[in-house]
Amino acid sequence: MTMFDTVLVANRGEIAVRVIRTLRDMGVRSVAVFSDADADARHVREADTAVRIGPAPASASYLNVPALLDAARRTGAQAVHPGYGFLAENAGFAQACANAGLVFIGPPASAISLMGDKIRAKETVAAAGVPVVPGSSGSGLSDAQLADAARGIGMPVLLKPSAGGGGKGMRLVRDEALLADEIAAARREARGSFGDDTLLVERWIDRPRHIEIQVLxxxxxxxxxxxxxxCSLQRRHQKIIEEAPSVLLDEGTRTAMGEAAVQAARSCGYVGAGTVEFIVPGNDPASYYFMEMNTRLQVEHPVTELITGLDLVEWQLRVASGEQLPYKQADITLDGHAIEARICAEDPARGFLPSGGTVLSLHEPNGHGVRTDSGLSEGVEVGSLYDPMLSKVIVHGPDRETALRRLRAALSELVILGVPTNAGFLRRLLAHPQVVAGELDTGLVEREVDGLVTDGVPEEVYAAAALLRQSSPVSASPVDPSGWVDPFSVASGWRLGGTPARTVRDFRLPGHDPVQVSLRACPAGTELTFGHVGEGAQPPEPPTGTCGPLAPLPGGRETARLIERSPHRLVLELAGVTHTFTHAASPEGTWLGRDGDTWHVQDHDPVEASLTGAARSGADTLAAPMPGTVTVVKVAVGDEVVAGQSLLVVEAMKMEHVISAPHAGTVTELDVTAGSTVAMDQVLAVVAPTAEPGEDA
Structure with a gap:
C-alpha cells in the first residue's frame, strides 16, 4: 500500500506536536488546525501548514466536525489523525471522515461505538472469555435503578460514565446516603464531557492496581x-505517573493478561493501536478484571515505545495505510524500564485547582534516557478552555531504580515560569518510600497527598527577593573548585570586622506586621536577617561579626542566605532549601522562581512582597478558586442555606469544583449566573451568617 502524502492532525498541544514529529520523520506533510486561542501555539508553528477552524471554545473549533473536514479538503489531506481527547473516540467523526473519503487513523467506527459503550463492551469481552468487574447490567438505567444496583452490589461502588474515559465523571461512593447527589454530579459531568450522561455502577475493589495492555x-x-x-498512581481517577513494565506482574500473569487483551481486541474487530485496561487486586495479581478499552492512542504510550523500540504513531499510520504487521507475539521483547510524569497546569498548594498564565520562561529536560513531549513554548498563554496537561517527561533506564532516579532529576530541571504546575509534587511523589518500593495502588496518592504538598515558599524568601530586586547590586563571591573564597575579590562590601554592608530596611508582607531585613556582607555572599517589628517593639540590631551558621531568630524567623545574584537570577537559601528566582520579561516586571513549583514575586512601593493569590476574601464571601465557567447555580439572593450546602459549580479544564456555603446563613449577594466566565478569586456570592442567640440580627 502507498503511504499518505498529507495527514491532518485534528488536535492541539503536546499530542499534536508529537504526531507531527513522526509525520516529519516519515516524510509525510502535516496539517495543523487551531482555534483563535492557539493561533501562535507550538503545534501550529511546527506543522507544514495550519488552518484556522474557529473561535476559542472547543465546541466551535476542535469539536467542529464540518470545520475539520473542510480543513482536510482544502489542504489535500488523505487521512486524519485524531490524537487523544476531543474527537479521538467519536464514532460519528470516524464515520464522517470515511464518508468524506478520508482515512481515519484509528479503529473503525463500529469498534469505537462498541467499546465506547462500557456496558456493551463488558458484555462483548465477557462473551469472549475475558473476566469483567461485577456491576450493573443494561444501559439507560434511571437514577433509582442505579441506586438499587449499587445497593445490590454493596458499598463501596464506583459510578462511571458509559460513554467516556480518563476518569471524567467517575465517583467513588462509600456512603449509601450520598448516592443521589453523586449520581446527579456524575451525570452532569459526563454530559458536559461526553454529551452523554448514561452511567453504570461497578463494585469498588479496595487498594486496586490499574494495569493496562497495549495492543496493535x-x-x-x-x-x-x-x-x-x-498506571496506579492517580489523583481523582486521573493518571499522573505511568511506567512499564509493572513490578507487580510475573511472566505468567503478564502472558495471561496479554492474551486476554488480544481477545478483547479481536472481539470488537479492532484495527490500529489501542489499550485494554484491567483492574487488579494488589494482593492477588492473578485475579484481574477488564475495565474498558481505549480505542485510541494513550497519553502514556511513550513508555511502551521506550521499552519496545517501536514508534506507535508510525505504526498507526502504516496500519491505516493498509500495511500488515511484520511482528508475531514472540518477536515483541521488553527492554529496561520507562516512567512518565504528566505535567499539568494546576496548583497543588490550592488543592490542585487548574492554573493558567503566560509561559514567560521555559526549560524542558533532555539528555541521555530523557524525553519530553510538550506543546509549550515561551510566550504561550495557558488558559482554562482546554485540558490542563501541558507536557510529559519520560525517562528510560536499564532498571526501575535508574529510571526513577533519572525522572526525579529531569523534573528538577524543568522550568515553566508563569504557570503553576504539579512538577514539584510529582518529584516528591516519586521519592515516596512506597513508590520507590513499587507498593502502589490507585488510592496511594490521595492517602499521602498532605505530606506531598508543600505550604509554598517561605515569606522570608519572597520578601528577600523583593528587597534585593530594589536594592543596589550585591554580588556573590566566586568559589573555586577547592571551596576557597578570596574575600578581597568580592564586590559585596565585605571587610574585616564584618561590618554590615547594607542598612536595615523596612517592608511589610500583606496581612503581616512590618518586618525588618538586615543585609550583611559575607565572604560567600550576603546574609539576610529577619525580625518582626510589632507595636512598641525595638528594631533588631544589625548583625555583626563574621558569618556563622544559620540560626533561628525570635518569632521562628531564620536567616536567608543570598547564594548568587545577577541581573537575571537570584539564589536564596533558607533552612537548607535553595530557592532560585529567574527574571523573565513581562509588562509587570514580575520575578518568578522555582523549587519544583512556580511562584511569583512582585515589586511594590513601598517595598512589599506579594504572593500570587494570597489575597483572600472574608469568611462570608465565596470566590472562584480557579479561572473557569460557572456551570450550575443552585441558589438565589435571599435563600436560606446551611453550612456545607452546595451553592454553585465552577468548571475549568474538565474539572468541576463545588462552591459550598461556609456557614448557615442567607445569600445576600450573587454575582454570577450559569454560563458566566470567572477569573481566579473573583467574588461569586456572599452568605451572611445566621445570628447566634443573643446577637443582634
Whole structure:
C-alpha cells in the first residue's frame, strides 16, 4: 500500500506536536488546525501548514466536525489523525471522515461505538472469555435503578460514565446516603464531557492496581500486545505517573493478561493501536478484571515505545495505510524500564485547582534516557478552555531504580515560569518510600497527598527577593573548585570586622506586621536577617561579626542566605532549601522562581512582597478558586442555606469544583449566573451568617 502524502492532525498541544514529529520523520506533510486561542501555539508553528477552524471554545473549533473536514479538503489531506481527547473516540467523526473519503487513523467506527459503550463492551469481552468487574447490567438505567444496583452490589461502588474515559465523571461512593447527589454530579459531568450522561455502577475493589495492555492490530487479522503499563498512581481517577513494565506482574500473569487483551481486541474487530485496561487486586495479581478499552492512542504510550523500540504513531499510520504487521507475539521483547510524569497546569498548594498564565520562561529536560513531549513554548498563554496537561517527561533506564532516579532529576530541571504546575509534587511523589518500593495502588496518592504538598515558599524568601530586586547590586563571591573564597575579590562590601554592608530596611508582607531585613556582607555572599517589628517593639540590631551558621531568630524567623545574584537570577537559601528566582520579561516586571513549583514575586512601593493569590476574601464571601465557567447555580439572593450546602459549580479544564456555603446563613449577594466566565478569586456570592442567640440580627 502507498503511504499518505498529507495527514491532518485534528488536535492541539503536546499530542499534536508529537504526531507531527513522526509525520516529519516519515516524510509525510502535516496539517495543523487551531482555534483563535492557539493561533501562535507550538503545534501550529511546527506543522507544514495550519488552518484556522474557529473561535476559542472547543465546541466551535476542535469539536467542529464540518470545520475539520473542510480543513482536510482544502489542504489535500488523505487521512486524519485524531490524537487523544476531543474527537479521538467519536464514532460519528470516524464515520464522517470515511464518508468524506478520508482515512481515519484509528479503529473503525463500529469498534469505537462498541467499546465506547462500557456496558456493551463488558458484555462483548465477557462473551469472549475475558473476566469483567461485577456491576450493573443494561444501559439507560434511571437514577433509582442505579441506586438499587449499587445497593445490590454493596458499598463501596464506583459510578462511571458509559460513554467516556480518563476518569471524567467517575465517583467513588462509600456512603449509601450520598448516592443521589453523586449520581446527579456524575451525570452532569459526563454530559458536559461526553454529551452523554448514561452511567453504570461497578463494585469498588479496595487498594486496586490499574494495569493496562497495549495492543496493535492490522486489518489483515493480526493482533499483538506490547506488554503492560502500570498506571496506579492517580489523583481523582486521573493518571499522573505511568511506567512499564509493572513490578507487580510475573511472566505468567503478564502472558495471561496479554492474551486476554488480544481477545478483547479481536472481539470488537479492532484495527490500529489501542489499550485494554484491567483492574487488579494488589494482593492477588492473578485475579484481574477488564475495565474498558481505549480505542485510541494513550497519553502514556511513550513508555511502551521506550521499552519496545517501536514508534506507535508510525505504526498507526502504516496500519491505516493498509500495511500488515511484520511482528508475531514472540518477536515483541521488553527492554529496561520507562516512567512518565504528566505535567499539568494546576496548583497543588490550592488543592490542585487548574492554573493558567503566560509561559514567560521555559526549560524542558533532555539528555541521555530523557524525553519530553510538550506543546509549550515561551510566550504561550495557558488558559482554562482546554485540558490542563501541558507536557510529559519520560525517562528510560536499564532498571526501575535508574529510571526513577533519572525522572526525579529531569523534573528538577524543568522550568515553566508563569504557570503553576504539579512538577514539584510529582518529584516528591516519586521519592515516596512506597513508590520507590513499587507498593502502589490507585488510592496511594490521595492517602499521602498532605505530606506531598508543600505550604509554598517561605515569606522570608519572597520578601528577600523583593528587597534585593530594589536594592543596589550585591554580588556573590566566586568559589573555586577547592571551596576557597578570596574575600578581597568580592564586590559585596565585605571587610574585616564584618561590618554590615547594607542598612536595615523596612517592608511589610500583606496581612503581616512590618518586618525588618538586615543585609550583611559575607565572604560567600550576603546574609539576610529577619525580625518582626510589632507595636512598641525595638528594631533588631544589625548583625555583626563574621558569618556563622544559620540560626533561628525570635518569632521562628531564620536567616536567608543570598547564594548568587545577577541581573537575571537570584539564589536564596533558607533552612537548607535553595530557592532560585529567574527574571523573565513581562509588562509587570514580575520575578518568578522555582523549587519544583512556580511562584511569583512582585515589586511594590513601598517595598512589599506579594504572593500570587494570597489575597483572600472574608469568611462570608465565596470566590472562584480557579479561572473557569460557572456551570450550575443552585441558589438565589435571599435563600436560606446551611453550612456545607452546595451553592454553585465552577468548571475549568474538565474539572468541576463545588462552591459550598461556609456557614448557615442567607445569600445576600450573587454575582454570577450559569454560563458566566470567572477569573481566579473573583467574588461569586456572599452568605451572611445566621445570628447566634443573643446577637443582634
Amino acid at each position: 492490530a492490522d486489518e489483515h487479522g493480526n493482533v499483538v500486545h506490547l506488554g503492560e503499563r502500570e
